[in-house]
Structures are given as C-alpha cells and as structure tokens.
Amino acid sequence: MKSGFVALIGRPNTGKSTLLNYLLGEKVSIVSSVPQTTRFQCRGVYNDERGQIVFVDTPGMHIPEDGLGRYLNDAVIQARDSTDVVLYIADTTRKPGEEEENIVRQLKISKAPVIMALNKIDKGKGHTEDYLEFWQKILPEINPLVISVPISAKTGENTDRLLQEIFSQLKEGEPYYPAQILTDFPRRLAISEIIREKFLTRLHEELPHSLAVIVDEITERSKALTYIKAVILVERQNHKQMVIGHGGSLIKQAGQEARKEIEELLETKIYLELTAKVEPKWQENPQILKQLGYFL
Template sequence: MSTTTSVPFRAGFACLVGRPNAGKSTLTNALVGTKVAITSGRPQTTRHAIRGIVHRDDAQLVLVDTPGLHRPRTLLGQRLNDVVRATLSEVDVVGFCMPADEPVGRGDRFIAEELSRLPKRTPVVAILTKTDRVADPDRIGARLLEIAGLGEFSDIVPVSAVRSYQVAVLADVLVARLPAGPALYPGGELTDEPEQVMVAELVREAALEGVRDELPHSLAVVVEEMVSREGRPAQRPLLDVRVNVFVERPSQKAIVIGTGGSRLKEVGSRARTQIEALLGTPVFLDLHVKVAKDWQRDPRQLRRLGF
C-alpha cells in the first residue's frame, strides 16, 4: 500500500541585498506582483526595509527590501548600513543582487565580505539581475562565473524582473529555504508598511524622476497629515494629504520646484495618481519643499526625518 506525504507549508523572511541600484526594488515588486517599493533609476533611493509579501498555496515569502549596502560617507549612510545589517541578522535566506550589465566591482566584493560573516545556517542565493540588458549569452555566462568566484552560494539564479524571466524560479529557490510553519500575515496583505510610509516613498520616487545625480541623497519626504475632508458626501470622499519635501540647499529646492513651480506640479500629479491607486480613494495632495541644511550629517535632523 502506497502512502502520500504532504509537502509542508513554509513561511519566513528573505532579505534582498546588493549595492545601490542593483535592481532590488524592481525585483521585489515583480515577486510580489504589485508595487511595494520605489524604483527610481537613481542609486540609494530605498531608505526603509520594506516588506513585500508573496502568497502561495504552499508558502508565504516575506521579502525585505533594504537600502543598498555601501561604504558610507555620511551619518545617513552609516544608519542605512545599520538597517541592512540588523535585517540580515533576522532573516531565513538572503538574496544577493548583482546587475548583469555591470562587472563585479568593489561594492559587490564589500557586500560578499559582509555576507561571509553571516552564521553558516543562513543560506545566501546569488541573483544576477537585469539580464534583459545583456543580449550576448556569453556575457551572461561570464558574469555567472564571476559571481561564483565571489563566495559560497547555495544557488545562483539569473533573472529579469522587467521581462519576468525566471522570477518564479527564484521564488521557488527562496521558498525552499524557508522553515516549515504557518503563514505570518493574513491572506491578501501585500506589505506591512504603514500607509504614511508608502505615501512618502511614492512622493520621493516622483520627485527623483529625471533629476540630477546629487539630489537623491539630499531628498527626504515626511507626511505631516492624512485626513478625510469633512463635509464630503459618502459617495464622493476626499483625502487631504499634506507632505513636506526636505532638501539640503536652496539650489536643490529650485530644482524640485522648477520654473514657475512647473516641476513640482508634475511631481504632485505623478505622485497623486500612484497614491490614489494605493489607497483606493481620491486625494488632494498638498506639497511643500523646505530646506533642512546638511540634514544627512546632523543627528538631530536625522531623527526628526525618521532615520
């Protein structure tokens, strides 16, 4: 008589790490199937360990998208690295992201060295991201060999989040390394980030679109207020969202606002569309740009801005 063994349900946390702009946020969104992390093309745009939740019949994979691990030059940079290290110590599996269109560099080696200090029980999966940007299969092969020489990995998986190439395969690889156990979050939940944090991230993504290289590191967003407007009929609600965008210098304020306020208007329109999709309600977005001089190096201002 044959017996069938049921596959145990698995649930746990996976942390995606990599140098800035390695494609971690785009990959998080592709795995979850919706937008939970901002995806600016500028490096170091992620500032919070955003959790995206992948629900499957056999598993629940909770993705932690961290800031890019890097050699810090400011107090903010040190604190972002602290966020990554604290996250690494608490997860079940680590995904180390490296872009296919760039050779292995000092930043990758720095991270590989950091990961080599993890307890042996924490598996590390190397992920070759952005394979859609490389047309030559031989170049992909060369990159995979480069990655294999960086350290000991439980798997090496090439993916393209943009084209959904091997995203499901990567999910299977990560799930296989989770412990058996019940789901950690209710079904249907896609992230445990507070709505205000998500709104702030969407505004910051819109503000970073098409700006100069130096601005991303100098821009912080704080949601001051989110309240339903009084006196509106139940069938026509409106949410008032008041947001402050902080930069470090008056010249940066001028960049964000644009000539005659034209750029800030575009930022507001782009962000409002995303916020309304996130919250499922019409939004009146009130944006203000303020200068907080050298906030990245000032402990008091970093605390005020949530770092």
C-alpha cells in the same frame, strides 16, 4: 506549507525593489534609476500553494559617507541577521568591483543560506561569467551557500525558478501574515516614498541623495477627501529652485502624479499640498532623521 523571511541584498541600483514589485504583482517599493533609492526596510508578502515568503527589501549596500549612509547600511546588516534566506542581487550590466567585495564580506558571516540572482539578463549576458567566477573564488569561504539564478526583474524571466530555489531553502511553517496582507510598510512612509519617487525620476542624477520628503499632516476632511501636507527637504537654495522648476512646473507635475498614486493607495480623493524647504545638512540632523522615519 513553507514559510520564512528572505532579505533582498545588493549594491544600490541592482534591481532589488523592481524584483520585489514584480513578484508581488504590485508596487510596494519605489524604483528609480538613481542609486540608493530605497531608504527603508520594506516588507512584501508573497503567497502561493507552496507557502509564504516575506521579502524584506533593503537599501543598497554601499560605502557610507554620512549619518544617513550609516543608517542605510545598518538596516542591511539587520536584515541579514534576521532572515532565513539571503537573496543577493547582482547587476550583470556592471562589472563586480569594490562594492561587491564589500557586500560579500558581509554575506560571508550570514548564518542564512545565500542565493545569488544575476539580474537584468533581458539586456544580454553582460558580466554573468565575471559574477560566477567571483562567486567561485569566494565559494569555499561562504557557508552555507546555495546557487545562482540568472533573472530579469523587469520582464520576470526565470523568476519562477528563483521562487522554486527559495522555497526549497525554507522550512515548513505557518504563514507569518494573513493572506490579504501585501506589505507592512507604514502608510505615512508609503506616501512620502511615492512623493520622493516622483522627484527622483524628474531630477535624475542632479539631486541624488540630498532630497527627502516629510509628510506633516494626513487629515481625513470627509469620507470622500483626505488632506495631505508634505515638505520636500533639500540642502541648498538652488536645489529648492530645481525642485520647484520654472514657474512651479516641476513641483506641480510631480505633485499631480503623486496625488494619483496616493489616491489609488488610500482609495479616496486627496488634496496634496507640497512645499519645498532648504534644510542644510539634514542628513546629519538626528531630529530630522527621526521625523523621516529613520530610527537611529
């Protein structure tokens, strides 16, 4: 049996979390069309007759602008340095550019072999050739480098081949986690991530990175009901208005959807209380970043 850690690394929005969820057959990491959706290292455990792969989803690698941005990139570097295989995910619907070069610079110093997944081929070939060319150009400098696999994280096309390539790079070893464990993501964070996703998908590009969710309280009121209180942090008064929506419609809808998903996660009924709060520059506030689970 083989086993090992595989870090999913790429620019924001390339489909890292979508791939992780597809391979595990269950949602362990939130997904949205907004770049920088993932803010935590989130592990997902894949088992089959060949062995165990512990996938580590990471935030999209980008050029940081604030404390949170630096934290996100550090999380990627940490994943790179503690993995057996780097799975570099490229979005073939977008031309490789500056951000890609930035990542490649980071991958060059990876001690682990690198596999490039050319994602979103359900949309056609896109810039596949550009990525291969880009790859060829840097090929002599990356060591050891493996192979590229075109895939679709959405439809699952060619992901069996990707798994094959990953297993062939892993060493023989005992599994790290018992077979029934799917993720080691802490529950409180999982809950706040579900809530955050519901707002991200509704607010689209309007409120990209200034929204955060703090889960203040999880209390088991009875065997059948758990009370959860969460605060949506935004930076400005008008953002708070957007989060709440006309007559409270948006916060209500998002809350209902989140409640259903959290009920599935916790396998119990929940009462979800959501409030919105203005907290200017929370991304630079170490106290708040800590409360959000970012350990700087």
